[in-house]
Amino acid sequence: MSYLVLQERPKDEITDTTFKKVTEPLPETLKKGQVLVKVSYVSVDPAMRGYLADVRSYLPPIAIGAPMRAAGLGEVIKSENPDFPVGEIVRGFYGFADHFISQDGSDLEKLPFKDVEIPQYLALFGITGLTAYTGLMNLIDPKPGQTIVVSGAAGAVGSIVCQIAKLKGARVVGIAGTPEKVKWLLNDLKIDAALNYKSPDYEKEFVEATKDLIDGYFDNVGGKTLDLALKQAKVHAKFAQCGGISGYNGKVEPLYNYMNIVKFRIKLEGFIVIDFKSDFPKAIADLSTWLREGKIISRLDIIDGNVDELPRALAGLFKGANTGKRIVKL
Structure with missing residues (x-):
């Protein structure tokens, strides 16, 4: 062995x-x-x-x-x-x-x-799916018509978050890092807008995609995208901080819009999946139902x-x- x-x-x-x-x-x-x-x-x-x-x-x-x-x-x-x-x-x-x-x-x-x-x-029935479900539902709780932004949207957790938010009736904006991932988010996951953070016009495109401002932000990357989300947040917006992959290898970007947390009373909360262990049975039940009904792709x-x-x-x-x-x- x-x-x-x-x-x-x-x-x-x-x-x-x-x-x-x-x-x-x-x-x-x-x-x-x-x-x-x-x-x-x-x-x-x-x-x-x-x-x-x-x-x-x-x-x-x-x-x-x-x-x-x-x-x-x-x-x-x-x-x-x-x-x-x-x-x-x-x-x-x-x-x-x-x-x-x-x-x-x-x-x-x-x-x-x-x-x-x-x-x-x-994946869907492991830490990945449970993280997506419990973090989104407990910290953001998306409602019909709300705008939810998801960073790392083509990744393991982010792709499930996007789909659950859509199932709950939200308008979903996903952030990814290649044209192929953007295409997949739009064509396969059927989200409302998808952006490539490597685009030279990324900041302008982000502001345009969130011109009605953000109700909820599920963050897997931190860095510049988190800063833009703070810039575009509504009063009392909810941010679920799941990860910060952009800084995991030691390159942490500054937040210039940090004070918007105060000005707009943004609720920004980190979580670990085991915080919501009591929700696991419901999460598995919902995720398995959506998978069998063809409502979610993993x-x-x-x-x-x-x-x-x-x-x-x-x-x-x-x-x-x-x-x-x-x-x-x-």
């Missing part, structure tokens, strides 16, 4: 020396209660960059020499636990690894639906590879390489 441990903390971008691969033999036998999982899919998420920094956060940083933290899906290939028979597909936090040994099964979760493609349990960006591919897949998130939820298939 192979897995990656943190070798050195990146100063900015993740490189080939950030992680080190460790290889160990698989156990020939298991102790009572143990379960051996062959990992099939590993989730790659922007939040992982924060795990690598030795700073105070909502989770402790990964120690040098410790395994990477990551959600995954896999198949039970050996078991001494009657609750998890061989062949069962299970979800857990397996790290950047191709196998995982559970000591008692308490860190494994069976999949509730059998009619959904398996990788969706790291695009998967799957890369085939092995554990060596995981750092590159993660680094690509900060260069806009993905559309939808990035997952590595081992």
Whole structure:
């Protein structure tokens, strides 16, 4: 079995020396209660960059020499636990690894639906979908006719936020980083307006797209787009601060319109998905209904590879390489 441990903390971008691969033999036998999982899919998420920094956060940083933290899906290939028979597909936090040994099964979760493609349990029915649903509904609660702006709109979380806001009757403006992503947002997700933040006229286009001002802003990137959203916010606008991917590699842009928070009494609130754990059952119920009814698209960006591919897949998130939820298939 192979897995990656943190070798050195990146100063900015993740490189080939950030992680080190460790290889160990698989156990020939298991102790009572143990379960051996062959990992099939590993989730790659922007939040992982924060795990690598030795700073105070909502989770402790990964120690040098410790395994990477990551959600995954896999198949039970050996078991001494009657609750998890061989062949069962299970979800857990397996790290950047191709196998995982559970000591008692308490860190494994069976999949509730059998009619959904398996990788969706790291996407729409994983942290991604739950983050989009709970953050939007609790902090913004979009209403018909309101204007909701979503940054990182073609990413894993942002694309789901856009669609839920549309289902709630809002006018949705999505921000992305390529013409192809803008086209996808307009043609596939059917949002009302989509902008490329790399356009030379981006600020002018943003102001035009939000000329009636913003009721809610779901932020995945921070930086210039957050500053523009503050400029265009209505009185009592609601901002859900989910992430700041534009500054995760150490390049943080200033906010020039910060005082608009005071002038327009903007409610700007950060959140972590586990803040709304009590809402998870309703979120899963709604998301599964919308998926089956064809009202929501959960695009998967799957890369085939092995554990060596995981750092590159993660680094690509900060260069806009993905559309939808990035997952590595081992």
